[in-house]
Structure formats: C-alpha cells, structure tokens
Amino acid sequence: MSMAKSMILVGGLVGAFTIKFMLQILSRQQNLTLLHVIFVVSSLLMSVATKFGMSYEALIVGRFLCGFSRGCGFTLVPLMIAETTSRKTIALYQAPTLAILQLGSAISNFLGLPWVLGGEQTWPFFLAMPGFFSIVYLIASPMLPETITYKILEEENVEVCVENQFARPSFNLLKKLRAGNLSTVQNEYIDMKMELSASLRSSQTSFWNVLMGENSRRQLFGAIVILTTLQSTGVQAVALYTDTIFEETGIPKNQATYYTIGMFVLMALVLFASSPLLVQYGARKMILVGLTGAAFSLVLLTVSLKTRSFCPDVMTKVSLTALILYSCFVSFGPMMCFMGFATEVTTQLIRPSAMWIGGIVWNTMASAIVWSTPYILQAIHGYFYLVFVGLVIFDVLYIKFYVPSNTTARYQIITNEPVENFEEVTPLLSSEIFRQEKTANYHAENSPSFRGKNKYYGSASSNCSLPN
Numbered sequence: 001m002s003m004a005k006s007m008i009l010v011g012g013l014v015g016a017f018t019i020k021f022m023l024q025i026l027s028r029q030q031n032l033t034l035l036h037v038i039f040v041v042s043s044l045l046m047s048v049a050t051k052f053g054m055s056y057e058a059l060i061v062g063r064f065l066c067g068f069s070r071g072c073g074f075t076l077v078p079l080m081i082a083e084t085t086s087r088k089t090i091a092l093y094q095a096p097t098l099a100i101l102q103l104g105s106a107i108s109n110f111l112g113l114p115w116v117l118g119g120e121q122t123w124p125f126f127l128a129m130p131g132f133f134s135i136v137y138l139i140a141s142p143m144l145p146e147t148i149t150y151k152i153l154e155e156e157n158v159e160v161c162v163e164n165q166f167a168r169p170s171f172n173l174l175k176k177l178r179a180g181n182l183s184t185v186q187n188e189y190i191d192m193k194m195e196l197s198a199s200l201r202s203s204q205t206s207f208w209n210v211l212m213g214e215n216s217r218r219q220l221f222g223a224i225v226i227l228t229t230l231q232s233t234g235v236q237a238v239a240l241y242t243d244t245i246f247e248e249t250g251i252p253k254n255q256a257t258y259y260t261i262g263m264f265v266l267m268a269l270v271l272f273a274s275s276p277l278l279v280q281y282g283a284r285k286m287i288l289v290g291l292t293g294a295a296f297s298l299v300l301l302t303v304s305l306k307t308r309s310f311c312p313d314v315m316t317k318v319s320l321t322a323l324i325l326y327s328c329f330v331s332f333g334p335m336m337c338f339m340g341f342a343t344e345v346t347t348q349l350i351r352p353s354a355m356w357i358g359g360i361v362w363n364t365m366a367s368a369i370v371w372s373t374p375y376i377l378q379a380i381h382g383y384f385y386l387v388f389v390g391l392v393i394f395d396v397l398y399i400k401f402y403v404p405s406n407t408t409a410r411y412q413i414i415t416n417e418p419v420e421n422f423e424e425v426t427p428l429l430s431s432e433i434f435r436q437e438k439t440a441n442y443h444a445e446n447s448p449s450f451r452g453k454n455k456y457y458g459s460a461s462s463n464c465s466l467p468n
Contacts, residue, residue, distance in 0.1 A: 007060050009367040011067025012074075016359040019072040023352060027154075028080050028147050035069045035076065036134040036141075042066040043131025047124040062127075075359040079352060082343035083147035084177065086188060098335050099271035105239065106264035109257060148174050149348045152193060165189075192348065210353050219350045220357065222403040223342040227358035229287060229334040229395045231365040233294045234388035237373045238326075248305060248382075249319035250312060263327050270331035283341035284403070288396060290333010295392040297326035298385040305382040345403060 022031050045062030049055055077097065085093045112118040117126035146154075151170035165171065171189050178185045210216045238245065242263060243256040251259055277286065301322035308315040346354045377384050 003060060005063075006371070007063040008067035008070070009363070009370060011064040011069075012071035012363040013067075013360070013367060014064075015068040015071025016074065016356075016363040017071075018068075019075045019359065020352070020356040022072065023076075028076065028083070028150050029141070029144060031072070031076055032080065033138065033141050035072050036137050038065050039069045039134045040131045040138070042069065043128050043134070047126075047128035047131075050127075051124040071359065071363050074362060075352075075355040078339040078343055079355050080147050081339075082351060083149040083348070086178070093340070096272070096275065098339070099268045099275075102264050102268035102271060102331070102335075106261050106268065109261045109264065113257065145173055145176075148177070148192065165193075210350060216350050218402070219346045220354050222399075223346050223351075223354035224358045224361055225395055225398050226287070226338055226342040226345070226403065227355075228361055228365055229291060229392075229399075230330070230338045231362060231369065232388060232391035232395050233291070233326075233330050233334055234298065234369070234385060235330055235335070236366050236369045237384075237388075240370060241373065245323070249323070250308070250316035251320075263323065266324070267327050267331040267335065270328050271336055274332050274336060278336070278340075283337040283344060284399065287333045287337040287341055288399060290329045290331075290336070291392050291396050291399075293329030294326055294333065295389045295396075297322050297329055298389050298392075301326065302382055302385045 019031075022034075026034065042062045042065035045058045045065065047062075049058035050062070081093050081097070110116060111126055111129070117123065117129075145151075148170055151173055155168055155170055166186060166189070171185075174189055174192075175182075175185050178188070180188075210220055242260040243253075246256040246259045247253055274286075301319055304315045304318040304322055308319070342354065342358060343351060373384075376387065
C-alpha cells in the first residue's frame with residue numbers, strides 16, 4: 001500500500017519535468033485537454049479496474065497517472081490563466097482556483113468517512129468521482145479558446161500577414177475577453193507585443209539564456225521562491241497529517257477528522273473573503289504578511305505543544321488558536337498569491353520556463369516533505385514545525401529585498417534598466433511619456449530590419465504595415 005500512496009508523488013515529479021516538452025509539441029488548450037483525458041483514465045483505473053478486476057497494479061498505475069496530470073497541471077493551469085487575463089487581474093483570477101481546491105479537500109475528507117463513501121463497498125465510487133469533473137471539462141473544452149499569448153506567437157511563427165495589426169485573430173480574441181473600451185484593449189495588445197519583443201530582442205527564450213540574462217534570471221529565481229512559499233509553510237505536511245496534529249493538541253481521535261474538514265472550509269472562506277484585498281494591497285504585501293503570520297503561528301503551536309503537560313486545558317486551546325491563525329495566514333498570503341504573484345513578476349516568454357522549474361521544485365519539496373515528515377517527527381517531535389519557520393524566514397527576506405512588484409518587473413524587462421525604489425515605478429509606468437517611449441520602441445522593433453533578425457517576426461520582406 002505504501003507504494004500506491006507514493007506513486008502519486010512520483011507521477012507529480014514526472015509530470016513537472018515533462019510539461020515543458022509537451023508545451024513545445026501541443027498548444028496550451030490541447031495539453032489541458034490531454035491532461036483531463038489522462039485523469040479520466042486514472043479515475044477508471046483506481047476505481048473500476050481495481051475493484052472489479054481485482055488488480056493492485058491498476059491502482060498503482062492509476063495513482064501514477066493522477067500524479068502525472070497534477071504535476072503537469074501545476075505549471076499549465078496558472079500559465080493559461082496568466083496568458084488569458086490582464087496583468088492587473090492575474091492574481092485575482094488565480095485565487096479562486098485555490099479556494100476551490102480547499103473546498104475540494106474538505107469535501108473529499110467528508111466523503112472519505114467510512115459511513116459516507118469510504119466504506120469497503122463504496123470506495124470505488126469515491127475514487128471515480130474526480131473523473132466526473134474532467135468529463136465536464138472535456139465536454140466544454142471545444143468552446144474554450146487558446147490563450148492570447150499563444151495566438152500571438154502562433155501568428156508570428158506562421159508569418160501571418162494582416163495589413164492592420166488590430167485585425168489579427170489574436171486581437172479579436174483579446175477584445176472578446178476584455179470589457180474595456182477599444183483604446184484600452186488596443187493599448188494592452190501593444191503592451192503584450194512589446195513585452196514579447198523585448199524578451200525576443202534579448203534572446204532570452206531558451207532556458208540557458210534565461211539563466212544568463214540578469215533580468216530574466218532575477219525573474220526566474222523570484223518566481224521559484226514565490227511558488228515554493230506555500231510548501232515552505234509546511235502546508236503539505238499539515239494537509240496530510242492534520243488528524244494526527246489535532247490529536248496531538250488533545251482533540252479526541254474520533255473527532256479529529258471533523259476538525260480537519262473545518263480547517264479546510266476555513267481556508268476556503270478566507271481565500272474567498274480576502275480576494276478583493278488583492279486589488280487594494282497587491283500580492284507582494286499580502287504574501288509577506290501571510291508568511292510572517294504563518295511563522296508566528298507555527299512558533300506558537302510549537303510552544304503550546306511543548307508546554308501542554310504543564311497546563312493541558314489551556315495549552316489545548318492555545319494549540320487550536322495557533323492552528324486557526326495558521327490556516328488564516330496561509331490562506332490570506334501564500335495560498336492566495338503564490339501562483340498569481342509568480343506569474344505577475346515574469347514576462348510572457350520567461351513565464352513558461354519559470355513555471356516549469358517552479359513546478360519541479362514544488363513537487364520535489366512535496367515529495368521530500370511527505371517522505372521525511374514521519375522520521376523528522378519521530379526524531380525532534382514538537383520542534384518539527386520550527387523547520388518550516390526557518391524556510392518561511394528565508395522566503396520573507398528574499399521577497400522583501402529581491403523580488404519586485406509586478407509593475408517593476410515589467411518596467412525592467414522593457415527598458416532593461418534596474419529599478420532601486422519599487423514604490424516609484426507605478427506612476428512611471430502610467431505616465432504618458434513612458435507610453436510614448438514604449439510605442440516608439442514597438443514601432444522600431446516591428447520594422448522590416450528587426451523582423452528579419454527574428455523567427456517570431458517573419459521575414460524581412462514582409463509587406464505588413466505597422467499598427468497605428
């Protein structure tokens with residue numbers, strides 16, 4: 001049984017490594033459709049084939065495929081959201097996906113109870129249920145478009161020549177997905193193409209060049225740190241051993257599962273309630289506050305567990321308070337922002353590589369935490385949570401001093417000028433002078449001489465006119 005449990009982690013690692021190559025072969029939409037097909041097969045193997053075929057091997061393969069689709073999805077889903085939404089609303093659209101995941105965790109814990117669907121005769125239905133949602137997606141997938149960034153690059157790769165840039169299919173798609181007036185959509189379209197132009201001009205499209213370029217390397221490392229903040233809080237260990245943690249705080253064993261369900265529901269509610277704050281305060285501030293609060297909560301939990309023998313009743317309440325605070329701060333900060341913030345601080349061509357490496361690091365950390373937690377708990381007992389406090393402190397310091405806001409990263413990649421004061425960037429980006437400079441750069445980069453040097457811009461002999 002331990003092999004079946006671990007195969008989901010192995011599949012996640014394989015999926016995290018594989019997704020980059022899949023993105024080079026298939027489009028974003030085609031990849032997501034393929035992952036849902038794999039997930040349906042996984043559900044059937046884990047339920048029908050295992051139960052009625054009496055095949056333990058089918059369970060192992062099903063768990064591996066489930067992990068594979070999850071590992072690929074960790075990179076693919078936020079990438080598609082980032083390439084579909086505007087830069088101002090990336091985090092706002094990423095956040096509900098995490099809230100839905102927490103609700104899913106609460107529902108799965110409830111359905112997994114022996115008297116619901118976790119019984120000896122009903123568990124195949126429990127394992128088959130996730131495949132239903134994939135079937136719903138597969139039915140709806142023909143109505144979903146490709147991402148805007150992918151359409152732009154696809155048009156340039158096949159040398160589509162449209163006299164008016166604003167008559168291109170990619171711009172028509174952008175108009176359908178935006179509610180603003182025409183001039184606002186046109187400005188966003190030019191911004192997107194300029195951002196791509198700046199990355200292409202710097203030859204930063206390969207992973208090696210991403211590492212060599214100063215700005216692209218800063219984006220890559222910043223995105224990796226941001227993506228791993230959630231793992232640094234120990235949420236993987238808490239999610240898997242929540243019942244044990246509640247029992248350790250003094251909760252009766254027969255009630256621990258209900259406390260676990262309540263914790264996941266609380267996290268989902270905090271995610272939904274704090275989503276509007278993203279617009280007001282930004283992902284950077286929220287993730288710093290959330291990480292700091294999570295570290296404090298883990299220290300409080302450690303102290304309460306180590307002193308519980310002196311005052312059991314009081315320390316049990318303190319431990320529960322610490323877990324409630326932990327759930328709120330983790331949901332408010334890293335869980336809310338880690339995907340959206342990572343996509344915010346990366347440009348369109350750097351983003352796939354950053355999400356790919358971040359996915360690999362995420363799944364590696366998840367595997368290491370799951371496999372090592374029982375041994376670390378046995379060795380250091382209540383001090384186990386201080387390990388995550390150290391990781392969180394590192395993340396806070398790195399984000400505070402090395403990771404800029406989303407507008408700062410965008411300014412740096414377009415102008416190739418470092419920015420020391422992060423707070424002065426936003427008014428600069430919105431100024432008319434800066435917009436005129438960007439527009440001039442865009443026209444220069446779309447000249448025949450520039451297009452002739454880059455495969456994404458067709459041949460130098462192209463007669464396409466420039467946007468007005």
